[in-house]
Amino acid sequence: MSTDEQHRLPGHPGGTAGCPELAALTAAREVAPPSATALADVRAVLRAAVEREEEAAVVPATRPRLRGPRRWIVTGAAAAAVATGLAVLPVVDFGGGGTAADASAAAFLDETAQHAATGVQHSGKYWRVFTASLVPGTAEVRDVMFVDREKARDRILNPNKAGMITSWYSEYRGQWRWGTGRAVVTWDQLNQLPTSTAALRTRLTGTDFGETVRTVTDLLATSPASPKLRAALYRVLATTPGIRLDGAARDSRGRKGTSISVTYNEQFGPATARATEQLLIDPRTGVLLQEHLKIVTYPKGSQGRVQHLSTTTYLSSGWVDKLS
Numbered sequence: 367m368s369t370d371e372q373h374r375l376p377g378h379p380g381g382t383a384g385c386p387e388l389a390a391l392t393a394a395r396e397v398a399p400p401s402a403t404a405l406a407d408v409r410a411v412l413r414a415a416v417e418r419e420e421e422a423a424v425v426p427a428t429r430p431r432l433r434g435p436r437r438w439i440v441t442g443a444a445a446a447a448v449a450t451g452l453a454v455l456p457v458v459d460f461g462g463g464g465t466a467a468d469a470s471a472a473a474f475l476d477e478t479a480q481h482a483a484t485g486v487q488h489s490g491k492y493w494r495v496f497t498a499s500l501v502p503g504t505a506e507v508r509d510v511m512f513v514d515r516e517k518a519r520d521r522i523l524n525p526n527k528a529g530m531i532t533s534w535y536s537e538y539r540g541q542w543r544w545g546t547g548r549a550v551v552t553w554d555q556l557n558q559l560p561t562s563t564a565a566l567r568t569r570l571t572g573t574d575f576g577e578t579v580r581t582v583t584d585l586l587a588t589s590p591a592s593p594k595l596r597a598a599l600y601r602v603l604a605t606t607p608g609i610r611l612d613g614a615a616r617d618s619r620g621r622k623g624t625s626i627s628v629t630y631n632e633q634f635g636p637a638t639a640r641a642t643e644q645l646l647i648d649p650r651t652g653v654l655l656q657e658h659l660k661i662v663t664y665p666k667g668s669q670g671r672v673q674h675l676s677t678t679t680y681l682s683s684g685w686v687d688k689l690s
Contacts, residue, residue, distance in 0.1 A: 482652025490685025545581030
């Protein structure tokens with residue numbers, strides 16, 4: 367730093383002499399760039415400040431009346447890792463209890479949101495989702511679904527005993543929807559959802575913690591959400607109580623990703639159970655690759671009994687103009 371540059375420092379007409387911190391920087395000659403953790407912290411603070419302004423204008427959405435909402439995809443497994451960070455994002459309790467979001471998971475999801483936001487918006491006649499689902503002890507089921515505003519067409523591909531593939535179609539009429547309970551989102555509402563984290567979190571908060579988690583996951587996995595909405599959904603997950611960063615893994619097709627998980631109370635028939643969802647995410651694109659669902663009940667005197675275990679791999683999704 368030249369003498370002229372020192373004299374131009376605001377508040378320090380005598381250069382670094384009146385500021386020990388600046389003198390130390392000058393002596394060091396070189397300052398290391400900020401860490402990813404520090405950057406994540408700054409982003410979180412700035413975003414929280416913006417959202418405090420936005421929240422004042424948030425009007426809770428009218429809860430739609432339900433016509434037997436369904437979650438047509440069973441959830442699946444995975445894991446993967448990024449460098450851990452110390453970004454602390456604001457945490458909102460959705461009513462399901464649980465500790466604050468793990469700082470490293472929040473930092474990862476915040477970074478994922480940034481990648482998701484850079485995606486390109488497309489359009490087409492049908493939203494097509496191709497999945498492979500597996501329940502232990504059964505054959506893998508491949509499913510292709512084409513969704514538009516009025517109905518969904520579901521083609522199941524199953525191996526028969528001879529090893530050949532058979533397929534058939536099912537149709538679900540009526541406006542398509544994602545999520546469950548009061549947090550459900552219809553096709554028409556999809557493009558009207560807010561994209562600020564606070565407003566979207568308010569809109570998607572259902573009657574219980576698990577309902578919110580399931581709705582966010584459904585939207586990320588199977589809806590034609592815009593890049594901005596996908597980014598907001600990841601930021602909602604980042605503020606989810608109890609979210610954890612698990613580590614690096616591959617999905618059933620060998621694709622690399624990063625795994626997060628969350629556990630919440632779930633109703634399983636007449637019993638209350640604990641559900642754990644693991645989501646495998648491609649950190650470069652923000653695409654959800656795979657989901658794993660495990661439901662454990664705790665009968666009186668029992669250490670826990672696994673009632674459901676399934677893995678769903680999201681092979682591809684996107685807009686198409688033909689049913690093929």
